[in-house]
Amino acid sequence: MGKGLFRVYFKLFNKVTVEGEENFPKGKGILLCSNHINNLDPPLVGAMCPRDVRFMAKSELFTIPVLGKLIYKVGAFPVKRGMSDKQAxxxxxxxLKDGGVVGLFPEGTRSKNGELGEGLSGAGFFALRPEVTVVPCAIQGSYKPFGRLKIxxxxxxxLSPLREEQGAAKKATQAIMQEIQELIEKHHK
Structure with missing residues (x-):
């Protein structure tokens, strides 16, 4: 239900356009990696994605009374930033093993200037698992009312050449970030 409400909201108030939905394989575990320009990125990407997305979200969000319960109900799960969080x-x-979609913002935080930042190696950790397909995503535009957004x-x-390489998580993250950057440049308004 939340996905449908957000979809209507973004289509009405931000004239969202979506490209590349055909790039989602069916029934496979997908790591969806996107740039991060606004706090509304997770509901936007989640609402417009052709499959249900479970986002990894900073643990502090789960302590906010109403928001914490809401993001938990839509499938987000907490991660403690700045450390290796084994539970996350x-x-x-x-x-991913169950064939679901995990949404990540590899930069770890929103971009202050709209430019793509450096990705953290956690994305590479997930991406190098053999059962995972990595789909890059670029968000562009303005969240201002009646602004235009594009996904x-x-x-x-x-990433198959990196799967056998020791300590390749950082290289995998760099490859993912390069793909996101190319999407941003190719589809810039």
């Missing part, structure tokens, strides 16, 4: 990693891996889902990122 286990939760994400279970979703572009790119083709899955081939």
């Amino acid at each position: 990693l286990r939760s994400g891996m279970k979703i 572009v889902y790119g083709k899955p990122v081939d």
